[in-house]
Amino acid sequence: MENKVLIFGHKNPDTDSITSSLVMENLERKLGNENVKAVRLGDVNKETQYVLNYLGIEAPELISEVEPNQEVILVDHNDKTQSIDNIGDAKVLKVIDHHAINFTVSSPLYYRAEPVGCTATVLYKLYKENEVEVDKTAATLMLSAIASDTLVLKSPTTTDYDKKVVKELEKITGLDINEYGVDMLKAGTDISDFTPEQVINIDSKLFEQSNKKFRIAQVNTADLDSIFKNQAYFEQAINDDIQKENLDFYVFAATDIINSNSRIISLGNDAPVVEKAFGVAVDNHTAMLENVVSRKKQMLPPILDALNNDVNL
Amino acid sequence: MENKVLIFGHKNPDTDSITSSLVMENLERKLGNENVKAVRLGDVNKETQYVLNYLGIEAPELISEVEPNQEVILVDHNDKTQSIDNIGDAKVLKVIDHHAINFTVSSPLYYRAEPVGCTATVLYKLYKENEVEVDKTAATLMLSAIASDTLVLKSPTTTDYDKKVVKELEKITGLDINEYGVDMLKAGTDISDFTPEQVINIDSKLFEQSNKKFRIAQVNTADLDSIFKNQAYFEQAINDDIQKENLDFYVFAATDIINSNSRIISLGNDAPVVEKAFGVAVDNHTAMLENVVSRKKQMLPPILDALNNDVNL
Numbered sequence: 001m002e003n004k005v006l007i008f009g010h011k012n013p014d015t016d017s018i019t020s021s022l023v024m025e026n027l028e029r030k031l032g033n034e035n036v037k038a039v040r041l042g043d044v045n046k047e048t049q050y051v052l053n054y055l056g057i058e059a060p061e062l063i064s065e066v067e068p069n070q071e072v073i074l075v076d077h078n079d080k081t082q083s084i085d086n087i088g089d090a091k092v093l094k095v096i097d098h099h100a101i102n103f104t105v106s107s108p109l110y111y112r113a114e115p116v117g118c119t120a121t122v123l124y125k126l127y128k129e130n131e132v133e134v135d136k137t138a139a140t141l142m143l144s145a146i147a148s149d150t151l152v153l154k155s156p157t158t159t160d161y162d163k164k165v166v167k168e169l170e171k172i173t174g175l176d177i178n179e180y181g182v183d184m185l186k187a188g189t190d191i192s193d194f195t196p197e198q199v200i201n202i203d204s205k206l207f208e209q210s211n212k213k214f215r216i217a218q219v220n221t222a223d224l225d226s227i228f229k230n231q232a233y234f235e236q237a238i239n240d241d242i243q244k245e246n247l248d249f250y251v252f253a254a255t256d257i258i259n260s261n262s263r264i265i266s267l268g269n270d271a272p273v274v275e276k277a278f279g280v281a282v283d284n285h286t287a288m289l290e291n292v293v294s295r296k297k298q299m300l301p302p303i304l305d306a307l308n309n310d311v312n313l
Numbered sequence: 314m315e316n317k318v319l320i321f322g323h324k325n326p327d328t329d330s331i332t333s334s335l336v337m338e339n340l341e342r343k344l345g346n347e348n349v350k351a352v353r354l355g356d357v358n359k360e361t362q363y364v365l366n367y368l369g370i371e372a373p374e375l376i377s378e379v380e381p382n383q384e385v386i387l388v389d390h391n392d393k394t395q396s397i398d399n400i401g402d403a404k405v406l407k408v409i410d411h412h413a414i415n416f417t418v419s420s421p422l423y424y425r426a427e428p429v430g431c432t433a434t435v436l437y438k439l440y441k442e443n444e445v446e447v448d449k450t451a452a453t454l455m456l457s458a459i460a461s462d463t464l465v466l467k468s469p470t471t472t473d474y475d476k477k478v479v480k481e482l483e484k485i486t487g488l489d490i491n492e493y494g495v496d497m498l499k500a501g502t503d504i505s506d507f508t509p510e511q512v513i514n515i516d517s518k519l520f521e522q523s524n525k526k527f528r529i530a531q532v533n534t535a536d537l538d539s540i541f542k543n544q545a546y547f548e549q550a551i552n553d554d555i556q557k558e559n560l561d562f563y564v565f566a567a568t569d570i571i572n573s574n575s576r577i578i579s580l581g582n583d584a585p586v587v588e589k590a591f592g593v594a595v596d597n598h599t600a601m602l603e604n605v606v607s608r609k610k611q612m613l614p615p616i617l618d619a620l621n622n623d624v625n626l
Contacts, residue, residue, distance in 0.1 A: 099421055
């Protein structure tokens with residue numbers, strides 16, 4: 001493995017992170033770069049497992065660190081806090097992403113980010129630009145990633161380009177995103193056998209920006225009540241994390257994929273930033289954010305703006 | 314102007330920064346985005362003026378700041394220290410670049426960087442990907458930028474892709490890069506009517522990395538002696554700048570475009586980093602760097618490595 005270029009997405013991998021590393025591996029090989037290997041930085045969640053089961057393929061190998069000077073390709077992330085712990089030891093050859101940018105390297109590299117709903121959308125563009133045929137497995141992986149990241153094209157992160165790509169992927173796969181995608185999302189919302197601690201870690205991202213250290217965790221659900229009836233247990237798990245990691249604040253968002261809104265729990269010394277960020281009153285550590293479903297586009301930017309504009313925090 | 318998306322390259326613009334802003338304006342318009350305008354952040358140097366005279370076109374308008382929330386597209390740079398002073402007030406829509414990355418934004422954007430010799434090479438790829446025809450003026454501008462950044466394809470930053478693009482641009486323009494490009498470079502080396510202060514500012518970049526603030530300035534020449542016979546005057550100009558800007562060190566590189574090497578002057582409290590970075594002995598503040606012509610690939614990375622590995626600096 002050591003001599004191969006490793007391809008991986010972010011920690012606490014979601015469907016886009018896992019599938020995009022597999023798709024990028026496929027693309028690189030078709031372009032003649034045999035020496036690549038998709039890996040992952042964390043457990044496969046239930047939604048992603050649904051995709052892998054559907055295709056009958058194995059998850060990429062789990063890794064926890066890289067050798068010094070290991071050549072890597074990052075997909076679906078660029079921020080070091082979301083990457084492998086010793087990313088500083090690696091040599092980043094390429095980045096394929098669709099997020100905000102918080103990235104520093106001392107040598108030029110291939111960096112491709114576009115403000116679209118999903119890394120897979122950018123990857124599909126790369127297949128087209130390089131005139132590489134998209135096979136059915138790669139197309140299913142990309143369709144899954146887009147269905148996941150855009151909540152079946154309903155999230156405000158969805159662009160016309162995502163929709164166009166989905167149409168073409170539906171043709172290749174014979175799948176209907178509104179059937180296959182919704183089944184996949186539902187599989188991901190099954191948290192019946194999870195502890196609150198496990199739930200908050202399904203899709204949790206650490207940010208160190210504006211001199212603050214914070215997490216925004218998100219879980220999709222078709223039933224907000226099933227989560228909030230156990231709010232006290234979730235608060236305990238979140239407070240444990242705040243203490244363990246010395247966080248300034250923590251936002252946990254339960255996103256209702258049926259009604260397209262999110263109910264949050266916010267804790268920590270700087271939790272008041274949430275009221276300013278979203279213009280809501282937080283009552284008993286929780287608030288409903290109407291029409292908010294995207295961490296990337298609707299949660300992180302207002303939080304960063306609120307942090308940057310408030311010298312008292 | 315205020316309502317237009319402004320397109321600009323870095324401060325102390327070189328030929329790539331000026332021509333790539335004009336070419337990006339052309340590409341955006343051909344893609345239906347009429348509302349764009351190329352501008353520049355500094356004086357046009359003699360090399361670039363040669364290109365504009367050859368084509369009979371005007372330089373982009375000079376600007377020194379942007380309005381709050383002004384939408385901008387950055388070409389040929391990403392580092393805020395090299396951009397317009399109040400770049401923090403602007404909304405960056407796109408970045409097209411070929412440099413190392415030191416960039417943070419809170420919202421996703423279009424970011425396209427490739428490890429090639431010139432921004433124009435990336436732009437040519439964008440024309441092809443979008444199936445937009447390259448007209449003769451745009452082709453001449455891109456050929457000029459590549460000839461400039463790669464020293465007529467002789468710099469180690471030159472990639473096979475730059476060479477391939479040059480072949481296609483030669484076909485469109487009817488120009489031979491070894492004739493036109495060399496004439497252009499020579500026009501740029503005429504510093505006979507410049508003061509040392511003006512010479513060090515022809516192509517000077519400010520870096521704030523690894524907790525140090527420093528400049529690397531570069532000037533092309535066909536005659537190193539003409540510069541070093543006046544070394545004392547150059548040292549005075551450099552030391553003035555160090556004091557004025559509170560720099561930790563300053564590297565001025567006179568690059569011999571005939572013999573493909575650079576003679577440097579290094580000054581400032583942290584100037585010893587240069588010996589470590591390049592493995593050379595600095596004598597009387599100067600050293601010859603054999604086969605070193607690229608700031609981006611051969612000067613900045615070893616300096617950053619030396620800074621990062623030396624806790625005493």
